[in-house]
Amino acid sequence: MKKIVLIALLLLCPVAAAHGNTQENPLAGTNAANLTRAIQYSDQGFTKKMLFKGATYDILLFAFRKGQQLPAHTIPLDAFILVLEGKAAVTIDGREQEVAAGERIALPKNLSHALIAKENFKMLLVK
Numbered sequence: 001m002k003k004i005v006l007i008a009l010l011l012l013c014p015v016a017a018a019h020g021n022t023q024e025n026p027l028a029g030t031n032a033a034n035l036t037r038a039i040q041y042s043d044q045g046f047t048k049k050m051l052f053k054g055a056t057y058d059i060l061l062f063a064f065r066k067g068q069q070l071p072a073h074t075i076p077l078d079a080f081i082l083v084l085e086g087k088a089a090v091t092i093d094g095r096e097q098e099v100a101a102g103e104r105i106a107l108p109k110n111l112s113h114a115l116i117a118k119e120n121f122k123m124l125l126v127k
Contacts, residue, residue: 036084036122039063046070046117051124060125064088064117072114079107079127086121090114 039049039061046068052059064070064086072091081090087100093111098118107113107127 035061035124039122041065041120058125058127060127062123062125064115064121066117066119066121069116070114072112074110074112075107075127076109077127078109079125081105081107082124082126084122084124087118088121088123089116089118 038051039047041047041063043065046062046064049061050058051061061084062070081099082104083099083101085101087098089096089098090105090107091097091112091114092105092107093113097105099105
């Protein structure tokens with residue numbers, strides 16, 4: 001529940017206010033709507049950017065060009081994806097589900113999950 005509240009606060013508040021230091025924060029002064037501008041697509045593969053590293057969780061941004069994928073893997077903790085832009089097929093424990101901008105999906109710990117971008121796709125990951 002704490003992660004969901006944190007995500008809501010992150011998306012509703014300017015990032016500078018959440019961190020308090022505008023000099024060291026590359027997203028300082030931006031709103032939630034600008035998170036999609038904080039990471040760029042690459043033809044070389046998906047891109048990943050750490051936004052916050054906490055004691056018990058991390059928040060990352062990802063950008064995938066259409067067709068790029070995250071291979072199947074597992075992690076020993078629960079994770080949460082919020083789709084910022086585009087569409088992707090997320091496979092969890094062998095079951096595929098399509099997600100689109102504005103939607104969220106939980107990734108349960110120790111279950112295999114993978115992703116393939118159906119179109120240019122950006123997401124926020126909390127783990």
